[in-house]
Amino acid sequence: MSVSLREQTEALFAEHRRSMPPELMARVEGAVQQLVDSGIESRCLKAGDKIPAFSLPDSRGKVYDVMKLLSRGPLVLSFYRGGWCMYCNLELRALQEYLPAIRRKGAELLAITPQRAQGTSHSAEEQGLEYPILTDFENRVGHQFGLTYEVSDLIRPILNQAGINIPVENETSGYQLPVTATYVVDRSGTIVSAFTDANHFRRMEPADILAAIP
Numbered sequence: 001m002s003v004s005l006r007e008q009t010e011a012l013f014a015e016h017r018r019s020m021p022p023e024l025m026a027r028v029e030g031a032v033q034q035l036v037d038s039g040i041e042s043r044c045l046k047a048g049d050k051i052p053a054f055s056l057p058d059s060r061g062k063v064y065d066v067m068k069l070l071s072r073g074p075l076v077l078s079f080y081r082g083g084w085c086m087y088c089n090l091e092l093r094a095l096q097e098y099l100p101a102i103r104r105k106g107a108e109l110l111a112i113t114p115q116r117a118q119g120t121s122h123s124a125e126e127q128g129l130e131y132p133i134l135t136d137f138e139n140r141v142g143h144q145f146g147l148t149y150e151v152s153d154l155i156r157p158i159l160n161q162a163g164i165n166i167p168v169e170n171e172t173s174g175y176q177l178p179v180t181a182t183y184v185v186d187r188s189g190t191i192v193s194a195f196t197d198a199n200h201f202r203r204m205e206p207a208d209i210l211a212a213i214p
Contacts, residue, residue, distance in 0.1 A: 080113050097206065112133075113136065114142065150176055
């Protein structure tokens, strides 16, 4: 990539600071800080931990069993909020650019989101993604990884005003999302590299993911 993912996300954040009313931006940053202060990152799975066994479907209903996939090679697991998140879309596109290099190292990439299948299908088509996007209904797998949190009351009205209704997007009654997280997992199911960040503006660089694949 000529421009790093960090540079892209920082540019998008700067644009949002310029374009959003200051009071709204303050609420967004306040919600992010609340999540950071909650200590959720300390509860997420880390390097050295074993991942749980799980199976999740893509938008066509094909089920991916991570234990079967690990029998063939390492995995990269990228948890994201949904296709409605601009920062997530930057990350999805950046991962697509690195997909050939990831696969040359014998690894497979899976993106995981609580968003319903219709939304993941749209993301894959719109972004030109060639790797599986799996729906984690009700954040069941995200919860096993310690990633899930309740969306702050500070941010819900802003999301709704922007046409983003989390219960509708995820086909649930709740307002739970996963924090930004990327895991590189070896064939034994052990996490060899973990990136978790309660600040959804920050993402793991694909170059770092590639370097971590055993």
